[in-house]
Amino acid sequence: MILSIFNYRLYINHFFSLNLKTGVVKASSTDPAINRTYQELAEHYHTAIMPARVRKPKDKAHVERTVGIISTWIIASLRNETFFTLNELNKAIKGKLAEFNQKDFQKKSGSMQTAFIEEEKFALLPLPGSPYELATWKKATVQYDYHIIVDKMYYSVPYEYIKYEVDVRITRKIIEIFYKNFRIASHMRLEGKDGQLSTIPEHMPIQHKQYLDFNRNYFMKWAEAVGPNSLAMVKALLDSYKVEKQALKSCMGLTKLADQYSIERLESACKRAFSYSPRPNLNSIKTILKTGQDKLNTFATRTTGVDKVDQDSTHGFVRGAAYYGRKDK
Known part of the structure; x- marks a missing residue:
């Protein structure tokens, strides 16, 4: 374990002592902007990143020299050996690294391992309980329904942030939402069918919380x-949208029509709508109720001349000549 920690520290010292563009977004002698x-x-492992100064090779000379010595010694030691798998090669390198760390210094007593144990080990902090998980970042604008969209999924944000731009941190399991570096929401990442919602009740305005139970089963x-x-109409609405959230809005509109016209008229209007089309929509129900067609037992048509229509016809909205302004002479 000591060897692996030492190797890790050596790698960190070497890697973060550089001022490479992918590590340092904006170089500065006093306040560099780190990727x-x-x-x-660094924060996960309680480590401070101290980039080297630009064009100051002496800032990292000791690390560069040590890495060069170790690399040259290990490569030279293994130059005549043949390895058939990557695991074999890594095992051999690990053994040579342990051997190198135990070699005595030429000009002073001790070795790299004893120096680490005596001078550095006491200052090490314990490793976190979980390894660092790589995350990606994106920006999103909070919509009027206090949700943001990440990979075609909806995640709630406190409604006070509607119309604000937020930063979203995405990992394999977690979605975190930040506003000005302050975390305002966190969700488990949704998987499966597009259009799923993760809504936290505390994010909703008071008047919206009453709609929490208005789901597919409720309608x-x-x-x-x-x-x-x-x-049958509710089932048709639920099946007509790819995103269930949109279907639930149409179902809510259907309940409002029942409050406005009565449930008896709504039932009759749904029956009439299915006689017109096998896939009616909410607008069809609105039109039928508004025009009073749900109250008709049969289609009202004229029965003279070419305007006569069979009362058993299943065609919808058949209009005679009188509708277009022709007058009988």
């Missing part, structure tokens, strides 16, 4: 109590 991912890695039970035609 966000690198900064998160199915409501329609079943109204009548078979209303139930």
Whole structure:
């Protein structure tokens, strides 16, 4: 374990002593801007990143020299050996690294391993309980329904941030939302069918919390109590949208029509709508209720001349000549 920690520290010292563009976004002698991912890695392991000064090779001379010596010694030691798998090669390198760390210094007593144990080990902090998980960042604008979209999934944000631009941190399991570096929301990442919602009740305005129970099961039970035609209509609405959230809005509109016109008229309107089309929509129900077609037992048509239409016809909205302004002579 000591060898692996030492190797890790050596790698960190070498890697972060550089001023490479992917590590340092903006170079500065007093306040350099560190790459966000690198900064998160350092914070996770309680490590400070101290970039070398630009065009100051002496700032990292000791690290560069040590890495060069180790690399040359290990490569030279293994130059005549043949390896058939990467695991074999890594095992051999690990053994040579342990051997190098135990070699005595030429000009002073001890070795690299004893120097580490006596001078550095006491200052090490314990490793975190979980390894660092690489994350990606994106920006998103909070929509009017206090949700943001990440990979076609919806995640809620406190409604006070509607219309604000936020930063989203995405890992394999977690979605975190930040505003000005302050975390305002966190969700488990959704998987599966597009359009799923992760809504936290505390993010909702008070007047919206009453809609939490208005899900697919709620509307199915409501329609079943109204009548078979209303139930068929709700099923048609739920199946007509790829995103369930949109379908639930249409179902909510259907319940409002029942409040406005009565559940009896809604049931009759749904029956009439299915006689017009096998896939009616909410606008069809609105039109039928508004024009009073749900109150008609049969299609009202003229029965003279070419305007006569069979009362058993299943065609919808058949208009005679009188509708277009022709007058009988």
